[in-house]
Amino acid sequence: xxxxxxxxxxKLRWRVFNDKLFSIVMMTLAFISAVPLISILYQLIKKGYKxxxxxxxxxxxxxTMEAMMAKVNHEIIPGGIANGxxxxxxxxxxxxxxxxxxxxxxxxxxxxxxxxxxxNIVRFVVDMLQGVPSIVLGVxxxxxxxKPITSGFSALAGSVALSIMMLPSIxxxxxxxxxxxxxxxxxxxxxxxxxxxxxxxxxLLPTGMSGISTGIILGISRIAGETAPLMLTALGSSAIxxxxxxxxxxxxxxxxxxYNDPNLVNLIWGASLILLLIIFLLNIVAKAISKKWKVQY
Amino acid sequence: xxxxxxxxxFLKLGGIIVLMVAIGILVTLIIGSIPTFKEFGFGFIFSSxxxxxxxxxxxxxxxxxxxxxxxxxLALVLTFPFALSIxxxxxxxxxxxxxxxxxxxxxxxxxxIPSVVYGLWGFYTIRPIIVELGLNAQGFGIFTSAFVLAIMxxxxxxxxxxxxxxxxxxxxxxxxxxLGATRFEVVKHVIIPNAGSGIFAGFILAFGRAIGETMxxxxxxxxxxxxxxxxxxxxxxxxxxxxxxxxxxEGLKYTSLVAMGLLLFVITGILNxxxxxVMRKFTA
Numbered sequence: 218x219x220x221x222x223x224x225x226x227x228k229l230r231w232r233v234f235n236d237k238l239f240s241i242v243m244m245t246l247a248f249i250s251a252v253p254l255i256s257i258l259y260q261l262i263k264k265g266y267k268x269x270x271x272x273x274x275x276x277x278x279x280x281t282m283e284a285m286m287a288k289v290n291h292e293i294i295p296g297g298i299a300n301g302x303x304x305x306x307x308x309x310x311x312x313x314x315x316x317x318x319x320x321x322x323x324x325x326x327x328x329x330x331x332x333x334x335x336x337n338i339v340r341f342v343v344d345m346l347q348g349v350p351s352i353v354l355g356v357x358x359x360x361x362x363x364k365p366i367t368s369g370f371s372a373l374a375g376s377v378a379l380s381i382m383m384l385p386s387i388x389x390x391x392x393x394x395x396x397x398x399x400x401x402x403x404x405x406x407x408x409x410x411x412x413x414x415x416x417x418x419x420x421l422l423p424t425g426m427s428g429i430s431t432g433i434i435l436g437i438s439r440i441a442g443e444t445a446p447l448m449l450t451a452l453g454s455s456a457i458x459x460x461x462x463x464x465x466x467x468x469x470x471x472x473x474x475x476y477n478d479p480n481l482v483n484l485i486w487g488a489s490l491i492l493l494l495i496i497f498l499l500n501i502v503a504k505a506i507s508k509k510w511k512v513q514y
Numbered sequence: 515x516x517x518x519x520x521x522x523x524f525l526k527l528g529g530i531i532v533l534m535v536a537i538g539i540l541v542t543l544i545i546g547s548i549p550t551f552k553e554f555g556f557g558f559i560f561s562s563x564x565x566x567x568x569x570x571x572x573x574x575x576x577x578x579x580x581x582x583x584x585x586x587x588l589a590l591v592l593t594f595p596f597a598l599s600i601x602x603x604x605x606x607x608x609x610x611x612x613x614x615x616x617x618x619x620x621x622x623x624x625x626x627i628p629s630v631v632y633g634l635w636g637f638y639t640i641r642p643i644i645v646e647l648g649l650n651a652q653g654f655g656i657f658t659s660a661f662v663l664a665i666m667x668x669x670x671x672x673x674x675x676x677x678x679x680x681x682x683x684x685x686x687x688x689x690x691x692x693l694g695a696t697r698f699e700v701v702k703h704v705i706i707p708n709a710g711s712g713i714f715a716g717f718i719l720a721f722g723r724a725i726g727e728t729m730x731x732x733x734x735x736x737x738x739x740x741x742x743x744x745x746x747x748x749x750x751x752x753x754x755x756x757x758x759x760x761x762x763x764e765g766l767k768y769t770s771l772v773a774m775g776l777l778l779f780v781i782t783g784i785l786n787x788x789x790x791x792v793m794r795k796f797t798a
Contacts, residue, residue: 235696244599247596247599247603250665251620256635322525322529323528323529339533342532348783348789349779351726352778355760356771357775360542445728449761473729476637489631
């Protein structure tokens with residue numbers, strides 16, 4: 218500061234002032250983004266924690282009448298979101314069963330044929346798929362599955378929509394991770410006479426496991442909260458449904474149903490809280506995996 | 515040797531299936547929307563009349579195209595100062611350390627919140643504020659949804675921008691510092707011009723996200739079939755219309771909604787490709 222004063226250059230002072238001002242404004246703006254996050258979390262926890270008890274996990278969603286009676290008698294609305302939890306597990310589980318094998322093979326293919334025309338086309342397509350709005354995938358699953366295969370809304374249709382949605386992130390993370398593995402590792406295996414497929418399955422995949430599984434878990438967390446495509450495919454169900462050709466509920470679908478029913482509207486907070494906890498948990502697991510099993514050579 | 519080839523074919527098969535899925539999506543949407551384009555031609559895109567009344571059926575996408583574009587652009591404008599600040603914070607000012615990892619965690623959490631929960635928050639927290647301010651009697655509308663959308667796309671816009679800002683060569687920055695530039699001047703004259711195209715790509719990708727966003731918008735925009743007249747008016751977006759009306763749609767209405775899906779697919783696809791292409795040039 219002394220030198221600045223001694224120079225007493227008006228312009229220099231102005232420049233330094235601008236610099237300080239900019240840093241302050243920038244940091245303020247950056248941390249203002251925390252306000253909505255805190256507000257959302259506060260709202261969910263404050264209004265939702267009371268509903269989260271054991272019965273919330275093992276009972277199915279109440280119907281409007283039950284909820285209205287409870288409301289009139291000033292009781293806590295009975296029931297829970299068991300149908301949604303089971304539905305989400307089934308739909309997301311099936312989506313993963315479809316997307317993970319396909320995503321892994323495609324990811325390996327892309328990393329193994331980096332400068333090949335076909336691979337470039339596939340890469341282009343994966344980029345495009347990543348941006349497709351989820352609602353469009355809902356329309357697609359409706360046309361592909363709901364109408365011809367299950368002739369009605371079904372959990373399977375929901376899984377198809379969600380599996381397309383998680384494919385790009387699995388493919389990309391597999392490709393990126395495998396590309397980072399030094400070629401010497403692969404060459405060492407091949408030079409020992411290990412067949413190519415065994416090199417991929419027993420050397421490359423295990424080495425890249427952490428990056429790949431992080432991508433898969435992030436993909437799952439991305440689809441777990443999806444509502445829009447499920448509205449056109451799985452539809453929702455008031456009972457626990459294990460038959461994948463029948464309509465099924467899911468936690469985000471339940472939130473949407475509760476929101477639209479004045480008698481059930483209080484349940485949105487508990488259901489949203491559980492949904493958010495599941496997603497955050499998946500994110501934490503993904504981070505922990507990528508930190509703990511970072512590829513080391 | 516045979517198993518070798520077989521395995522390579524197997525891997526290739528994965529790529530081919532993914533390719534088929536993408537082509538299948540496009541073809542399905544085109545076939546599904548043929549009746550609509552046969553009936554209305556390109557009038558479907560330019561007509562502003564959405565009328566499902568039997569006998570006088572008419573489907574025009576214009577109000578929803580305008581609603582989508584206005585909402586998304588407004589969201590982008592609102593998100594810009596915040597996302598850019600976060601990007602500079604993480605990419606230049608605080609690359610490491612506790613405070614930057616706190617901000618990063620925050621952004622990750624924002625990205626993880628499902629659309630429907632954002633919708634609830636907008637409905638119960640933002641809407642009353644809009645009513646209080648007297649901007650809209652019910653608190654629904656373009657502005658309310660754009661506001662919530664702006665928060666939803668912060669993670670997309672800021673994380674890519676932070677990455678490219680981080681990639682600006684340090685020699686360039688050091689050269690500017692050695693000439694006596696302040697940090698702000700380095701940001702303004704070195705970082706932004708150098709990372710500009712990458713930042714642009716990040717915002718394009720975020721724009722694509724905003725266009726396709728469904729639930730939060732459906733819950734907040736007011737769902738009207740008219741062209742909005744001002745930023746606080748109610749309206750509707752393409753994605754939100756599909757979510758609202760697909761369930762009971764049949765005949766021309768159904769094909770028109772599929773056509774809407776096709777438009778969405780094409781628009782977001784193009785935006786995404788532009789973004790990725792700019793990004794790739796940047797990293798290559």
